[in-house]
Structures are given as structure tokens and as C-alpha cells.
Amino acid sequence: MTRGDYDSAVRYGKLSVKHGESCSSSYLLVAYTNLIDPYMLQGDESAAMQCLETAQKWMAPERRWRLRLQFIAEAASFALMQRNVGLAMDLIAQLESVSREREIAIPMPGAYWKLKAFKMAQMGQMEDAYSTVSKLATLWRNTLVLAHLDMVATKAWLERLDQGTVRPETADDLDLFRRLGAVGKRQLLGFPWFWETLVDLRSRQKAQRIQEWSR
Numbered sequence: 001m002t003r004g005d006y007d008s009a010v011r012y013g014k015l016s017v018k019h020g021e022s023c024s025s026s027y028l029l030v031a032y033t034n035l036i037d038p039y040m041l042q043g044d045e046s047a048a049m050q051c052l053e054t055a056q057k058w059m060a061p062e063r064r065w066r067l068r069l070q071f072i073a074e075a076a077s078f079a080l081m082q083r084n085v086g087l088a089m090d091l092i093a094q095l096e097s098v099s100r101e102r103e104i105a106i107p108m109p110g111a112y113w114k115l116k117a118f119k120m121a122q123m124g125q126m127e128d129a130y131s132t133v134s135k136l137a138t139l140w141r142n143t144l145v146l147a148h149l150d151m152v153a154t155k156a157w158l159e160r161l162d163q164g165t166v167r168p169e170t171a172d173d174l175d176l177f178r179r180l181g182a183v184g185k186r187q188l189l190g191f192p193w194f195w196e197t198l199v200d201l202r203s204r205q206k207a208q209r210i211q212e213w214s215r
Contacts, residue, residue, distance in 0.1 A: 007042075009037075010038050013031065032052070032055035035047075036048045037188055040081055052075060059071055066107045069099060069108070070108060076088050076115050088115075092118070092119045096119075113132065113154070114133075114150050116129075117132060130162070133155050134151075145180070146182075149180075149189070153174070
């Protein structure tokens, strides 16, 4: 999926589901959620929704903490893809609650902090969001490459939201997608839901400032 071969990602994802169902593996939930992104990038939202709904059936209270985190993160991302910001914000709040005091052990750190940054931006905490993702991008540059890419893309989103453009150094960092051949990862992180939602946020903030100035 990372390299843009969505057909193969779906094919192998279905094989994972098939094997998981045959042995009732608890990690069947992961097999279903792993299919959501390639389905969405193929334009098959109904198949992605079905995977999410099936995964939810496996979300019993006794499921492992890591599995619960992964499911909530995937559900929040899917809500944003559907432009359901209210639901996404609720799910991100759940994600924060479940991970409280254990953030260092989160299985999907890039996705987690990307969603956290989105929530902070929605709440007007732009400086905190930008500071957080910048530090994590630097921290993960040579250790967690995929998480580093998440943070670089998030930096670019926040810069475009706040300044209307991407800083030259961030643009240079974005070239890492090309150098790694991470076509799928780049397309997923550039999915219209995030940028369009942030544009809507920027418009609301601008309207609010104009209203304040006119008082």
C-alpha cells in the first residue's frame, strides 16, 4: 500500500482476513482495518465502511489495549475521510483517553499524533500543534521513517493553514516521499479530507477575526 500498489494491498489484505477467520485470531481486527486505506484510495468507500463495521464487531471490552487503539485511530481517520469532523473529534478524544499516560507505547505513533494535531488545530491551538509535530519529525527522522513522514505531511498542512504556503525546508523534507517511492503513503496523507477540512477551519477563523475587528 505504501508504494501505491492498492490492488495487491487489497488482495493480501483479503488473504489475511481469510486466514484470520479460519482460526478466529484476535488480530483479525487489524486485518480488517488494514484494508480501509487501500479501499478508500481505490475509491471504494462502501467496501472500506464494511471493513470498519466488521472490525467493530471484534471490539469486545476484553480486547487488547493496542488493538483498541488501532481501531479507534482507524475509525477517526475514516470519519475525517467522510468529512464527519464532529465524529472524528469525539473519536480522537476517546483515543487520547485510552492512551493516557501510555503514549510512548502507542503502536501507530504517526497516525496518533497526526490526529492529535488535527484536534489541536480545530481547537485553535496551532502553535502547540506545530511545535509538537516539528519535534516529533526531528525525533523520528532516522528511527521511525513512516511516522516521520506522517509528521512532515502534518507540518505541511499546518503551514498551509497558518501561512498559506509551505516553508522551503518542509518542502525539502516532503521530497523524502519521492526518494522512498512512498506513492501510496503520500496519496493517503494528501487525501482531500484533511486539507479541505483545514481550509474550512481557516475560513471560519478568518470570519471570526473579521467579526471581532468590526466590533
